[in-house]
Amino acid sequence: MDNSGQNNLKRNKIEKKLLRKQIKARNTLMRHEGIECVSHSTQNLVIANGGLGNGVNRHQLLKVAEECGLVEALLMLPNKPYSFVKYGTTEEAKKAYDALNGKEITLDDSDQNVTLYVNFVEKVLWEDIMPVSLPPGLMLVEEFVSPEEEQKMLESIDWTEDEVIQNVQKSLKHRRVKHFGYKFRYDNNNVDKDKPLPGGLPKICSTLLDKCLKEGYIKHKSDQLTINQYEPGQGIPPHIDTHSAFEDEIISLSLGAEIVMDFKHPDGRTVAVMLPRRSLLVMAGESRYLWTHGITPRKFDIVHASEGQKVGSITPDVGDLTLNRRGTRTSFTFRKVRRSPCSCSYPSVCDSQQGSQREASSFQDSETEASKLEEEYVHKVYEEIATHFSSTRHSPWPKIVEFLRTLPKGSIVADIGCGNGKYLGINKDLYMIGCDRSQNLVDICGEKKFQAFVCDALSVPVRNSSCDACISIAVIHHFSTAERRLAAVCELARLLRPGGKALIYVWAMEQEYNKQKSKYLKEKRASKGKEERLNTDVAWGLFGDQMHDNASQDSECSDRVLRDSKDKDGNAKQVMKTKLPVHTNRTSFHSQDVLVPWHLKGGTKKKEECNKAQQLPTDSKELREFSPVFHRYYHVFCEGELEAACKTLDCIRIRESYYDQGNWCVVLEKQ
Template sequence: MEVKTSENHLRVYKMKKKVLRKQVRAQHTLMRHEGIECVSHGTQSLVIANAGLGNGMSRQQLLKIVEEYGLVETLLMPPNKPYSFVKYGTTEEAKKAFDALNGKEVTLEDFGQNIVLYINFVEKVFCKNAVPTSLPPGLMVIENIISPEEERRMLESIDWVGDEDTQNAQQTLRHRRVKHFGYEFCYDNNNVDKDKPLPGGLPEICNLFLEKCLKQGYIKHKPDQLTVNQYEPGQGIPPHIDTHSAFEDEIISLSLGAEIVMDFKHPDGHTVAIMLPRCSLLVMAGESRYLWTHGITPRKYDVVQASELGRKVGTITADVRDLTLNRRETRTSFTFRKVRRSPCNCIYPSVCDSQKGHQRQLQPSFPHNEMEASKLEQEYVHQVYEEIARHFSSTRHSPWPRIVEFLKSLPKGSIVADVGCGNGKYLGINEDLYMVGCDRSKNLVDICGEKNLEAFVCDALSVPIRSGSCDACISIAVIHHFSTAERRLASIRELARLLRPGGTALIYVWAMEQEYKNQKSKYLKEKNGSRDKEEEISAATAQRPLSDQMPDSGRRGLARSDRPLNDGKDEVSSAEPVTDSRLPVHTNRTSFHSQDLLVPWHLKGGTKKKGESVNTASFTAGSKESQELSPVFHRYYHVFCEGELEAACRSLDCVRVQKSYYDQGNWCVVLEKL
């Protein structure tokens, strides 16, 4: 009897030791990859590893588990993450849950797979809600557009078996079943043959519905093409834009049989997940139809609002406190379009197949002499910053820590020139310095004046300051706008001219390498317009999934359910090298594929007045109408490879490189005047 008792004690001891080891491993993983700091003392809040939406735990199941140990004030399940947070009413309740749940094996209700929970205490957690809360411009979702009886009749009208030999028979694609009416959509060229209509036209049952849509103003023209898609759970459709030249503006899609989450993505990288309820109508017009991609991620579960079980129209992650998993069911979509009979003349020529040739004619070429370089910079740097100055300034308010460190390290009373000062965000960093700024943009210098900062207009190649009069200079994100190596070197030489012997200059330029030492830069990680929002109890979400870092039992399902709209494998960057000398247009928030390129700036909040001149850099705006609809401007950049900036500096006899480093997607150098 004593021997058996000893064996049991040993077995329990080994089990506890194993649980502790995996708990500590989870703790380190959460800190390293998610920025979640665990503590050793008891608190009201717990982080539960392996119990998240990302690995198949639903809100209902987790709430049922944690409620056994006390009053749950908050349950927070970050989207697509394999962990969750729970806050109890008291620390004692949290300790009780910690003791009972740490190392506990549970079965995922919807998946029938066992997982092991690993618990840690946390003091403060915060949640990055990176998903925008507004619909893409021009997009509408109309709920209950048809009755359940109408839905039944429309679904029964589609014979997936009986007409396999007819011209409008189904196609069985890898991701779904498809049928076409009116005109067949050809997937080899993503277009329709306008001279070969299918016999029979659209199904008769659709006429009353389309008349209703015309009357309500959802469409301007009666559609003559219908694509019916049937999606089984786990199926989807890759992100795409319906070919501009194939169809007119409004495209409408009816969701029948089940609800679905559709992902929309803007060219600048930010995405919006939209819930399409059963019997709802999706209307895509304007920007949402022509500029944003839309697609359905192949998976068997969607992350939805728990309170309304996915019935909420709009973004489905607007409230990160109320998310759960929703099992997909068979969904059939009726997508109606009007075949276009003339070329598309939309205001988005950068993604328009009808205007691609015209756009390439307008794209500037790489400069081959000083005159061409000066003209390129005038049109694609100077004029652009004059146009976007106010919007640009509104996005430039947080000083970079290492630049602040450089300025605060300078002796009291130092005279410092900020060459290319922009809106002057560094001019007031250290009140013990005498700082003056200069910039090529008059509108940016005017903004400095409004802040009572000292700044004047000049070119960085010719700064009207006496030689040797500055103790220090900074040049932040300026030199990469010069379009030849000679002009970039001249701008560095001009900085050296301003310095007294022993004076120092700090230079920052964009790096070609946006992923350095296995770490992605903020440029790749951040989404346009996103800001961290701290909540009373919220979760820090990092950019990397935790699936490969968690114990094996926590990995299940994450690879499928967490897959982003575009995982990069199929993404085609517009910054690919071109066969001629035309400068490629970069796709924002993606890696660079060319050193010399044009980077889009999507102007927000400002409109052009009629008759006012438009900078030629905004060639993607295309028409007068576009001047009043958030034009897209393009700035020239030369992104520097590792060692390139340092080599240029070393080619000057009058300076020496004190140090060089990489800082969040920038190559940086500190020079000393000899």
């Protein structure tokens, strides 16, 4: 063949590959986002891989898009790996289609490349944009302090005391904190009201507090101050400041840098609020008592690009969102310690009105507390339910199978948290090893002649860079702090060789996505009274694999069962002690940190132990009828949370992220 023939062949090959990728992008958009691409030319394009979700900046995309014609609008959605471009004419859109499809662009702020895949769409999403209002009771006062006052306040903080603690906090990628007036205890999310700290609040704060009183932002002079310092990549988990600990108004001054704070209503509504530098955030009423507030640990925030839009709530589907690199933000949060029980109008989240039932979506800040909780509500439970659990885990999930089937022959693959080993035999061309925290589940893998061993996902006894791929399916949501979840991702990354890939699945807070209910929710009605489904295997596509639960777990009676076991045993069991909400199966989540009931049927691997644990009669017939309830701890992930955690690690790059039947999923590549 002559040279030009070879060149033609090569060109054909490249074109074919591009076409394949473009079609794949089109299918993914349809399957995961419900976006329908069309084969004829229109004015509108959807650009796969050109989204905020995979690190593309607004000005960067706009620059390449404008080279092809007049861009009427560019829509970039928070956390989405695609964007929409509307051109003035179809011709311009066609020109852009030809020029941008397959185009590689280098991301700003890194030397990574992404390849854009372009398709035409009939219409774009910005037609039903509505401005989002702030949560009721929330107020933002801009320029509350002057740049000079800001400077003075920042300089007044002495971070050098408690050097050891500060270093530990730093190495944990944890924000720095300092308390005045009363120490805030992260173990019980409260203050010791009879143990004020010597010295009270810093003098530098008094004029500021007087101003707040005068303006009516607070009713009582604050007597507690927490200073938080967040480096880029750090955050604070979503929480409600304990009602019984503090009075109504809570004020927080942002210094040094702006940041986006996320507010969430129990019904799932979220509002992202931009807190500019030197502004004062006032949380009162509903926004203080009912909504959680938190800062997602990430290095960039999604913000409005246009001037004059840079304060307050961020409209999710507006046409001018972009990424904003975070700086070091220091906040002064002032609160007034409460001296009598809270009598707010939000009893469902009020610890004063619910006895000890709930210290809200409290977060586990201490390592020992976290591992104790996981021991009780993850490890022990899986050990007990192993046999029953395994009997409900047969059908592999299609996307995970696809991942395993497309790995090169001979790849070494670790399944970290392999459960009953249902993925270990999917592709006979791979060398797969599994590990799990549960001995009983590992034994089940052994019975199936798979290679598996017991270990903790935070410390896998496998050498660095020794795996071509790893999977972590429904594991990381069982870790109870953000640090531990990140450490689990880190451990996966450690195992990978450069270029190696990891697939992670975690359970999503959003069980309804793009107006579609997940199979977990949809199963609600179907499963009622259908006991026979209990231990039977269910094929994917019929009603899912019951990944997180069994049809029988559908239970509005979970609370009752909990009380029963308490009354019977005269033993409140640890569930009560943890103060975590118990989730009702097959319903939406109202809290990110929950206990999910598992109604055990058919006995455990070690029946006697189960009987002991549940204080049940030993007769097997009665045991069958009784169906003891266990509770597994879950941290369900919000949209973007898994990616945000992954993005804090420099050694990996997110290749793909998607939503799959109530789960958030990422494919990572080791750099």
